Amino acid sequence: DAYDTILVERKGRTALLTLNRPNALNALNALNLQVMNEVVAATEALDRDPDVGCIVLTGSAKAFAAGADIKEMRPQSYLDMYLSDWFTAWDRLGQLRTPTVAAVAGYALGGGCELAMLCDILLAADTAVFGQPEIKLGVIPGIGGSQRLTRAVGKAKAMELCLTGRTMDAAEAERAGLVSRVVPADELLGEALAVAETVAGMSLPVAMMAKEAVARAFETTLAEGVRFERRLFHAVFATADQKEGMSAFIDKRPPHFTHR
Numbered sequence: 001d002a003y004d005t006i007l008v009e010r011k012g013r014t015a016l017l018t019l020n021r022p023n024a025l026n027a028l029n030a031l032n033l034q035v036m037n038e039v040v041a042a043t044e045a046l047d048r049d050p051d052v053g054c055i056v057l058t059g060s061a062k063a064f065a066a067g068a069d070i071k072e073m074r075p076q077s078y079l080d081m082y083l084s085d086w087f088t089a090w091d092r093l094g095q096l097r098t099p100t101v102a103a104v105a106g107y108a109l110g111g112g113c114e115l116a117m118l119c120d121i122l123l124a125a126d127t128a129v130f131g132q133p134e135i136k137l138g139v140i141p142g143i144g145g146s147q148r149l150t151r152a153v154g155k156a157k158a159m160e161l162c163l164t165g166r167t168m169d170a171a172e173a174e175r176a177g178l179v180s181r182v183v184p185a186d187e188l189l190g191e192a193l194a195v196a197e198t199v200a201g202m203s204l205p206v207a208m209m210a211k212e213a214v215a216r217a218f219e220t221t222l223a224e225g226v227r228f229e230r231r232l233f234h235a236v237f238a239t240a241d242q243k244e245g246m247s248a249f250i251d252k253r254p255p256h257f258t259h260r
């Protein structure tokens, strides 16, 4: 596919998308509109492909992404931002049905942190640095950071990070509940691909429903969320993969899911 700022590779049922801005900013992966449009187009194409069971998003060793492109944003006016609905397309990443994994090494700042938080599973290298330093530039988070960081780590830390621009290292991010696991930097990609392969080996419709159910916890009350889960739980009994998964367990063999 003809993308200039990302690399897309397929490994079995897993797709690996690497942020790869070609130029001086290469290693820092600043997120300009082209990156946004390419990431959204590529992931939506993968989302439509029934042979893709999980999407991994990663950056470079130095930076997952150092944030939105400050050089591109500086001259914009309010009306430029409003009329082009700047950054709203990123929301579509959070609406993918296929499970996604962010593999974060180095800087995940501003829009980079927000991009990682748009993914379902967040794995960090021990080199990872997270933060919402927008306030130091005279702006605030614009891709959901004030909301998703707060839901992930609570008010106290989210307020401190958003108001002071302080960053947190991987260990603090794990303690705070922002990342699911921290691994040594040289194992990050292998670990992320292994997690993705595990997810992609599950029944795709059932994995989609599991994702939908967890995501619902961020949108609704406990009672409505439990009701939503119960409806999906009943629905999975309409799949062949439920019969296969339970039969395989009883027969003491690995399941062979057909994603039906």
Ligand code: HXC
Residues within 6 Å of the ligand: 024, 025, 028, 030, 031, 066, 067, 068, 069, 070, 071, 087, 107, 109, 110, 111, 112, 133, 134, 137, 139, 140, 141, 142, 143
């Ligand atoms: C544009 C960037 C950039 C960015 C770095 N560069 N981050 N350009 N947008 N977000 C550029 C630098 O200007 C410099 O360009 C080159 O990349 C190398 O950066 P250095 O600072 O020299 O590298 P280093 O000393 O290693 O420091 C790395 C860094 C630092 C800690 C990541 O670059 C940094 O703090 N960057 C800004 C991080 C940030 O504020 N992110 C939030 C952006 S706002 P030259 O031309 O000198 O080589 C945001 C808003 C989200 O994300 C939505 C709301 C609208």
